[in-house]
Amino acid sequence: METEMKYGEDYHYLPVTSINSGVGLEAASDVYVVTIQIVNVCFVSIPDRDNWVLVDAGMPKSADDIIAAAEERFGTDARPDAIVLTHGHFDHVGAIIELIERWNVPVYAHEQELPYLTGGRAYPPADPSASSGLVAKMSPWFPNEPIQLGSRVTALSPDGSIPEMPGWQWIHTPGHTPGHVSLFRGADKVLIAGDAFVTVKQESIYKVFTQKAEISGPPKYFTTDWQEAHYSVNKLAALHPAVAVTGHGVPLSGDELTASLQQLVDGFDTIAVPGQGKYVH
Template sequence: MSEPMSYGDDYKFIPATSIGSGVGIDVLPDLYSHTIQIVNICLVGQPDSKDFVLVDAGMPKSADEIISVTVERFGENNPPKAIILTHGHFDHVGAIIELVNHWRIPVYAHELEMPYLTGKKRYPEPDPTVEGGMVAKMSPMFPIEPINLGTHVEALPSDGSVPHMPSFRWIHTPGHTPGHISLFREEDRALIAGDAFVTVKQEYLYKVLTQELEISGPPRYLTTDWDAARASVEKLEALNPSVAITGHGLPMSGTELTESLQKLVKEFDAIALPDYGKYVSKNIH
């Protein structure tokens, strides 16, 4: 019998909520973004279809809300085919064990993210000294101990395909975490970016609370490799996405998205890179 799944010892409810919490947005007919406190989950599939997946698994203690959102959109007794993780930070795997137990479905993540999802490795500590506001200061309370999904999590296929999402491919976008991925659909250039870039300055409590739309790099207090983060943003901008759902903040589309991403690439150091913090190297170019 396989070992039971477990969260880390520091797993707990985090009391942070934006005005967008509980709100769902139909970004495209088969792309639905729903905000759990301060983070977005994404449901991919036509409403009422039997074939849909969940991207990311919300904040700690949010399983009931996630289940009810899927029931509302896809009906009773109709679980998603799988959960795809952009990465394994606490606010993206917060309800995963309850969801896997409830739905009995597989979880997929990038191979480099597996140690953090199978109890082998903890994430680096958040940096409360990083330039940024209140959320950065709160970050030491964020859970970083690894969760253990045991045999319930599998590595994504190395060919870029995504199980149960035939029209999407995954793109390795490290920096925020080693195995961070984004999901892209060529035919309409729809992008699920995870935290490779976000549309709210996630470090500032006021902006998180009000969800003021503003493109930014990955959340600073948990990003440890800024050179990789910059390369990932460049990679995504080159795809010229028509619409993007990010891990934090509102979806962005059209000219606003194109121009914002171009600006982020051009002014990455000014916009994304913190002026100081323990993961900001002095010799960064």
């Protein structure tokens, strides 16, 4: 008997948003990014196939918005070949069950992320002491219980490939979560970084709302392993991406991205790591 899919009991709509909510833009060739309240989802087209893949599944109660964006982009009854999750935090899987039920497509995540997606383990609770920003102070209200996708989620292939995304590879970038992954297309050096680093100070309600571009490490209130997070940023910087789409904030490219990412690598302990908090040491 197939396991019933369900969200954690703490899942609920969060009334937070940004001025970019509902806005879609071409971040790179075949990579279309739509902001859902305060988080980005990516629609990755597959050239010569007329197919596409969804990366991440938005905020709780956002399925209708994601479906509408997909149909505006790809036509009525548009359906992806697969959904790839960078990680399982509530703002990246908030609509996943509704999307699976509508589209009936494969869902992939890293093997180390599966316990959080199959009812086995809750994420550590958010740490509001990691920042003085209002979003950080609100973070204890953010869902952290595991969701249950049962057999509908599958571990990514160990060889780094994704069958439905030729030309792309997944890269293990832990720190924010144990099984966090980023996606990279070597042909044109396009990076989908998830929350390995972001381009907005995610702890500040004002900066989240205005979406002012400012490179930062992963969201402080949910990141539990800062040594791994630093290693992951170094790993991504070594790829010399030409374009980076992150889970929060606007895409960056060219010299601005190169300089900002190098600044983050060099000053990670100052820029990214909280001065205090229960996950710092």
